Amino acid sequence: MDWDKLRIFHAVADAGSLTHAGDTLHLSQSAVSRQIRALEEALNATLFHRHARGLILTEQGELLFDATRAMMKRLDAATARIRDSEEEVFGELRVTTTIGFGTLWLAPRLPHLYEKYPDLKIDLMLEERVLDLPMREADVAIRMKEPSQADLIRKRLMTIHMRLYATHAYLAKRGTPQTVADLSEHRLICQNPRSAQVGVGATMVNELLANDVPPLLTVNNYYGVLQGVLNNLGIGVLPDYVIRDFPDLVQVLPEVESGEVPVFLAYPEELRHSKRIAAFRDFVQDEIISYRKKQRKLEGNQAQD
Structure with missing residues (x-):
């Protein structure tokens, strides 16, 4: 099968437009259209549904696009290896x-x-x-x-662990909890247990919430949790690697931690x-x-x- 036609088909399928594909390939719209028609004739199949808003792949077009996408990724990998010189990194x-x-x-x-x-x-x-x-x-x-x-x-x-952290300022104002039960007097900041995260982190949060911690702030990533802690909103569940770069953080209840990650x-x-x-x-x-x-x-x- 003609690789040039496949390359042009892939660009059109990716862009959803003959015009945009032509701009990418530095070809006229008519030249792109001719190559697509020739490919459809060679395969005896319709690859695109054409309508006013652009092009949509047919079922046959989807099959071919899956194949060309895999081919392009393999070519990208080969190109990356070729371009890596023996002495330089770029x-x-x-x-x-x-x-x-x-x-x-x-x-x-x-x-x-x-x-x-x-x-x-x-x-x-x-x-x-x-x-x-x-x-x-x-x-x-x-x-x-x-x-x-x-x-x-x-x-x-x-290996990292999830642990409890707060700022010096927060603990000076609100006090330092001595037991897990004392967390009921504080706002817990954590990832939502339903959000995508490591299993042991979700397990730790669920165990803490089982201890009646009414004030709560949940965020869908640890960056957001950290911002809440640094702004003295409460005590946060965070990975232990943050303590090195944020020395104002203090570990709370050192005996409370997740399993290994x-x-x-x-x-x-x-x-x-x-x-x-x-x-x-x-x-x-x-x-x-x-x-x-x-x-x-x-x-x-x-x-x-």
């Missing part, structure tokens, strides 16, 4: 992780990566949905559980030799080592106090 790297980890831990550390690799372009995709790495929805992922998808290289980075870095097997992946992987591992050292020092200082 180009785009699509990184996905959760909103909380991405905003509170990863993003503040990215200047260290850019200092070393100024020509690297990071596309940071923060969402709770697990993107499909083998299908190239992203190049590398940091996830709060071990990836289950096949054909992935994975490395365990660290493993943090994994993963990327497709086909990107094993990517210089960009290697640079990002090494950067994250170095930051983890630095984080652990500072965390141990902080904990030592707190023990002395």
Whole structure:
């Protein structure tokens, strides 16, 4: 089958318009239309329903679009490997992780990566949905559980726990709870148990709510929870990695914590030799080592106090 026709079909299906596809491909609308008609004739199938608002794929068109989309992602992966030079790190790297980890831990550390690799372009995709790495929805992922998808290289980075935190100012004004029952005198700030999050975090929140905690503020990500805590709205359920970068936070009820949450870095097997992946992987591992050292020092200082 003619690859040029498939490439043009993919652009039209993706844009939903002959005109927009032509602009992307630097072809006239008539040239794009001719190629689509020729492809339909070769397949003896109608690929688009045409109407005033644009083009809609037929059932046959959807099947072909699924195939070309997979082909394009494979080509993107091959292009990424080809463009990675032996000595330099440059180009785009699509990184996905959760909103909380991405905003509170990863993003503040990215200047260290850019200092070393100024020509690297990071596309940071923060969402709770697990993107499909083998299908190239992203190049590398940091996830709060071990990836289950096949054909992935994975490395365990660290373990975190969900704990209770408040500011010095809040505790000075409202008092420090000594037992879980004392939380009934405070506003609890947490992720909604029904929102997408790690299972042990939801379990911890449900256990706390079972202790009659009437004042409540729920947010759908840990960044929002942190903002509520920093603004003295109450006591928040937060991952323990925030304490290093927000020294005004104080752990409340140290005996209350979630189970372990493993943090994994993963990327497709086909990107094993990517210089960009290697640079990002090494950067994250170095930051983890630095984080652990500072965390141990902080904990030592707190023990002395």
